[in-house]
Amino acid sequence: METSPAPVPPLDPDQPRDRPRVMLLFGGRSGEHAISCSTAGGVLRAIDRTKYDVVPVGITRSGRWVLVDDDPDAWSITDGHLPEVLDGPAQVLLPQSAGDRDLQVLSNGAPPALLGSVDVVFPLLHGPFGEDGTIQGMLELVDLRYVGAGVLASAVGMDKHVMKMVLAGHGLPIAPFTVIRPGEFDRDPQVWTETVAALGLPVFVKPARAGSSLGITKVENLADLPAAIAAAQQHDPKVVVEAGIRGREIECAVLGGRPGQPARASQPGEIVVTDTRHGFYDFEAKYLDEAGVQLTCPADLPADVLEEVRAIAVRTFDAVGCEGLARVDVFVTPDDGVVVNEINTMPGFTPFSMYPRMWQASGLSYPDLIDELVELALGRPTGLR
Ligand SMILES: Nc1ncnc2c1ncn2[C@@H]1O[C@H](COP(=O)(O)OP(=O)(O)O)[C@@H](O)[C@H]1O
Numbered sequence: 148m149e150t151s152p153a154p155v156p157p158l159d160p161d162q163p164r165d166r167p168r169v170m171l172l173f174g175g176r177s178g179e180h181a182i183s184c185s186t187a188g189g190v191l192r193a194i195d196r197t198k199y200d201v202v203p204v205g206i207t208r209s210g211r212w213v214l215v216d217d218d219p220d221a222w223s224i225t226d227g228h229l230p231e232v233l234d235g236p237a238q239v240l241l242p243q244s245a246g247d248r249d250l251q252v253l254s255n256g257a258p259p260a261l262l263g264s265v266d267v268v269f270p271l272l273h274g275p276f277g278e279d280g281t282i283q284g285m286l287e288l289v290d291l292r293y294v295g296a297g298v299l300a301s302a303v304g305m306d307k308h309v310m311k312m313v314l315a316g317h318g319l320p321i322a323p324f325t326v327i328r329p330g331e332f333d334r335d336p337q338v339w340t341e342t343v344a345a346l347g348l349p350v351f352v353k354p355a356r357a358g359s360s361l362g363i364t365k366v367e368n369l370a371d372l373p374a375a376i377a378a379a380q381q382h383d384p385k386v387v388v389e390a391g392i393r394g395r396e397i398e399c400a401v402l403g404g405r406p407g408q409p410a411r412a413s414q415p416g417e418i419v420v421t422d423t424r425h426g427f428y429d430f431e432a433k434y435l436d437e438a439g440v441q442l443t444c445p446a447d448l449p450a451d452v453l454e455e456v457r458a459i460a461v462r463t464f465d466a467v468g469c470e471g472l473a474r475v476d477v478f479v480t481p482d483d484g485v486v487v488n489e490i491n492t493m494p495g496f497t498p499f500s501m502y503p504r505m506w507q508a509s510g511l512s513y514p515d516l517i518d519e520l521v522e523l524a525l526g527r528p529t530g531l532r
């Protein structure tokens with residue numbers, strides 16, 4: 148854990164530095180672009196500047212990497228306004244080989260300029276092209292250390308279909324589900340409607356690879372199924388339909404273990420959607436309607452159920468092969484059964500998000516959590532682990 152990467156010569160000889168340089172990477176191509184920006188605002192404000200140098204790099208919606216303002220306020224969600232990375236003149240290029248950690252900037256046709264080296268990348272990205280292993284793969288290619296899950300765990304965590312298969316393979320409890328691939332429903336709507344009916348209503352129709360509840364519909368009437376599938380397909384041609392679980396929504400934050408140590412689970416928290424207009428924990432409830440949702444940590448559950456949730460959260464983290472951090476979301480049924488809903492390898496990470504709040508309630512502050520995550524990443528080897 149204390150193994151620092153080899154020292155890197157400073158860019159400006161007049162300003163020698165020994166602080167690791169952290170590249171915060173945010174925005175991105177997914178539907179969760181704005182959420183990612185708001186996470187970046189929180190981290191820019193809280194990261195310990197006496198300990199780390201920070202390089203904020205935004206990814207535009209079209210996938211261009213640009214150097215952006217190191218200004219926490221510019222990236223927050225205020226009065227329902229969603230922040231966005233806009234195209235800028237300074238395009239950032241990753242190191243071009245595994246032996247090199249230098250970032251470069253390209254501006255307006257000028258020759259590339261050195262931006263200095265980077266020791267660790269903190270991908271604050273949610274959804275496809277960020278939380279799904281693609282960015283992680285880019286970083287692996289050039290041996291750059293980064294916070295969080297690797298390529299495979301990220302990809303598994305992103306894909307609700309594969310995630311469920313991995314969890315079921317490890318004997319973890321999940322909701323019954325079916326998968327509808329591109330074109331399948333339209334070829335045989337009758338058979339698919341029967342398959343879905345067999346799950347029992349209501350069902351939840353979801354894009355296999357999205358997040359923030361985007362494209363998810365709760366279907367109570369089979370007549371609404373085709374529209375729900377079409378809505379999910381706006382985000383992903385592969386659709387997961389799962390049986391609705393009646394239960395309380397409980398979440399648990401997991402932090403990777405220090406070298407040789409097991410992963411750590413926080414106090415579980417509970418989400419209660421108090422404004423019934425939402426129907427479930429949808430996008431508006433998550434980000435735009437603070438008053439309509441109550442987050443409680445620790446959740447008001449018997450001690451043995453809390454322990455069970457924590458144990459299942461760590462088993463889920465390990466089953467998927469996560470590193471660094473993940474939030475495991477479960478349902479606790481009226482008879483105190485635990486059903487895993489999903490794992491998020493890059494959970495919401497603003498200071499007000501559940502993941503940091505659950506750690507806060509467990510004795511680890513937001514700045515210390517950021518520090519721990521960066522240290523875990525600095526201390527882990529590159530390549531196959
Ligand atoms: N099987 C289910 N039973 C009951 N509620 C569900 C089910 N699946 C999803 N939900 C509701 O929809 C929300 C979003 O679904 P989730 O699978 O967590 O997608 P996302 O990855 O977008 O967060 C959940 O927080 C919950 O409120």
Ligand SMILES: [Mg+2]
Nearest residue numbers: 359360476489
């Ligand atoms: Mg969720």
